Amino acid sequence: MAVLSFLSKTTRPARLGFAGAGLLLLGIGGAIVWAQIEGDRGIAPVASTGDFEVNGIDVNTTGKDADEARMTGWRTATRLAWQKLGAQRGPGGVAPALDDGTLLGMVSAVTIEHEEIGPHRYIAKLGVVFDRARAAGYLGLQGGGAQSAPLLVIPLLYQGGVASVFETRTPWQKAWADFHTGESVIDYVRPNGGGADGLLIDAGQVSRRSRNWWRSVLDQYGAEDVVIPIARLSREYPGGPVKGTFTARHGPDNVYLGSFELTADSEDKLPAMLSEAVRKCDALFAQALAEGQLKPDPSLNSGPQIDPKLIAGIVDKMPPPRGAARAAAPGVAVTSGSGPATPTMQVQVQFVSPDAGAVDAAQAALRAIPGVSAVTTSSLALGGVSVVRVSYGGDLEALAAALRAQGWKVTQGSGVLMMRR
16 A cells, blocks of 8 residues: 655845945835845745646545544545546546555545544545656556746735735735646746745736846746736625636736636635636646747847947947057058957946836947947846946947947946946
């Protein structure tokens, strides 16, 4: 007999180059940031495997003593769970008939949602986890369907007139953290909600359209795109039924995929309703993947579109490189490729970013400069000062001059530029 076990579910501040103002902003900004991330906010996602999990199996069994009644209940739950799994994944929607010994040999764990144990009776709601390697052959499964690209999950909850993601612990976030994603065709990337997650991913993030901003957020979590399951909970009176409206959305443009409604009879039934809502949202995402709607947005990986005339105008206004000036001296021949290549330097560039549009404009201006090979975001701060790291094949003075030619006001420090309009 297999051993049955229980599964418990349980900016860096920008340096402005001005000492006094920098210390003041550091003190105020640091206090604000700390106030936004302090506290026990995170809910770690459960470890997900590819095993098959069947939940919500009700049993009511008896025996000569409590232990026998309990073991009979577990065997009954295993048979019922196998039938339910066969209806979902078996050939023709039917599970092949197997004896108790074979079934118990495929069980890797039993989860207890609720149980009542008497001297001769056992009443419980159980979940059964079948080992995928052993069960797949009986179900006619060889591997699985196509897996999605890594997708960041933003579980957005509306209740009491307030929208929240990771600002506080919410039952919707917990439902997604408890979801076993191993057998889903969606490769979910689930932040735990602690640390800086509340700053990077908030309720306002789903309404932003800036591709640069989204790309910076997705890069933090190793995701290629985003899915947004939204829950709206309403209550008619305290302790009464809880009505939930759930919507599945996808991508930086917040594209609608589907919606449904569920109702919990009371507050204590809310976790079960939310768990069911997570499974339904997963089914909507899986359907969208099968229909080709869940492909990563190509605009997230494309560079900014810069007018070639603007680039040509900037190049014309730039002073010639020092080497070129020397080569232009009388009697000196100009040859290409004969001198050493200009080394690439790393420059920290700071800029005021009141909104996402300002972030896009600053990054686009930097990428448009000849010699800039990469612009990497170090710190994003809407309403504050953002910082990027620029890889530039030239010196600091040339980079500052190129920005001034575009109309930017540039303050130059030791290896640092501050650009502003």
